[in-house]
Amino acid sequence: MTPLLDVQSLTKSYGGRIGCADVSFRLYPGEVLGIVGESGSGKSTLLNCLAGHLAPDAGEIIFDTRAEGPRDVLQMSEPERRMLGRTDWAFVHQNPRDGLRMRISAGGNVGERLMAVGARHYGEIREAATDWLNRVEISGDRIDDRPAAFSGGMQQRLQIARNLVTGPRLVFMDEPTGGLDVSVQARLLDLIRGLVRRMGLSAIVVTHDLAVVRLLADRLMVMKGGHVIETGLTDQVLDDPQAPYTQLLVSSVLQV
């Protein structure tokens, strides 16, 4: 099977400091990869390099495009990369304010990606927006409200709807449940898990919350100091951690 995403020795440094170094992995269709690590371990740098928000210093990111098969994303032209960024890819920010247009109604937020790829029929855009609001459990009569009038959990769900409306194949998530209280987190995780499974999405989820990866991720990558120190199936890594840092990470989880 062709991997959806094939990353080879990706490196990014900030001057003399290492952002992430020599990261290689493969992501297969329908698979969810978790990236965990402490603050400053390079997981967000890695995610931003993958999603095209940062330019890596070295390495290859080969994505299996719909039309032309595997292509190195870093060699693509800017318009191609942007097109990819709003069709086959999606990016869910930790803070919904970064991923939403706060002064535009929920319907406009969901419709933006459709209009960006050429949808020009108001009725159809609105129908798609209503449909997606329902799928993320936001009632249809809130379609004309601005995200500022939504609770934190709703904003995050709206951000997910806005990202998934074009039917992407690869979703990048940066701490998707950060900043939400536990009951809302649980509902959101449930929703994301359902959507990922039903749409057959591949996803890369960056988080420091081991419970999130336990629920969502098939495979796990543990990062420290910009390097990947351990990889494996999620249950395997969490139940039988090999690297000393992973053992520390797993044992630091608070038990209630």
Add this chain to the structure above:
Amino acid sequence: MPETSETAYNFAYLDEQTKRMIRRAILKGVAVPGYQVPFASREMPMPYGWGTGGVQVSAACLTPEDTFKVIDQGADDTTNAVSIRKFFQKVAEVAVTEHTNEATVIQTRHRIPETPLTEDQILVYQVPIPEPLRFLEPSEVETRRMHALEDYGLMHVKLYEDIARHGEIATAYAYPVTVEDRYVMDPSPIPKFDNPKLESAALQLFGAGREQRIYAVPPYTKVVSLDFDDYPFDPSKAPHPCALCGAEHTYLDEVIVDDAGGRMFVCSDTDYCASRQAEQAA
């Protein structure tokens, strides 16, 4: 003081090097219709917002043989129009007129004349904010990238919001257009009623002094107003005839005539209205 070569104005106020610089920007604008060309806008002897961009473009276009006309909101006799007309009478000594068909260079604010323009005419617009995406995307770096990559989805988000909130596209002026299937352009604050007239035989130049941008729509260029398939562009018009000349096809101003709710609708293009009245009297 007697006028010598030191005290006299150069023809049309600006020095020749500045005019060359502006003409270069104009030529680039004509070559790339709808693209905003940056230029080194000069201080003019009038405040920003009074048409400093338009005045500089007019100064760079005028020749001693030209006949100049200035319109402000359709009228020839309002403050802005009178002062700019006087300015060029003084510094360029060109002939001036109020008749659209006699003018060779027309500087305008907020309107396109009702009389169809010809290939021998240049229409110069005063533009306050040249960037159509400005209120949607505050970053100039980002808007320039969006223009470069033809990334205009956001413009339709604005129209979507209009329909969602008002039931129709409520943008009534500065209605965005696509020029020659490429650049999205703000046609300056003309009413959307005038948008169809942007496809014209005359050369149209847009100058924004404070924002330091010049752009152009060459004659016979394709100009399409943005819309949705199910909410097509509508160049709406007040449902009245002109109270003075009876015209049914012109853009109208609503004028309050007393403090008892009395009002009348009259042509906003004063020259067009006056010439129609003269014809009817004759």
